[in-house]
Amino acid sequence: MPERAEITIGDSDTTERTIHLRPWINMADRGWFSGDMHVHRPLADLAVVMEAEDLVVSIPITQWRNALQP
Secondary structure (H helix, E strand, O other): OOOOOOOOOOOOOOOOOOOOOOOOOOHHHHOOOOEEEEEOOOHHHHHHHHHHOOOOEEEEOOOOOOOOOO
């Protein structure tokens, strides 16, 4: 069931609302798997990034050249 909320912006009292998002389709069940073949992140961050982006495959680039350095 979709989450619906009416929000009024103005000078009224403040209220807090939490909306929990969930995927509406499971692509892995359909044979599709997500991946990122070019990730500029330290290896220590990779597991968190993969979970946050729902990645199954990730190819980290652990050395890159900072464009601002000579």
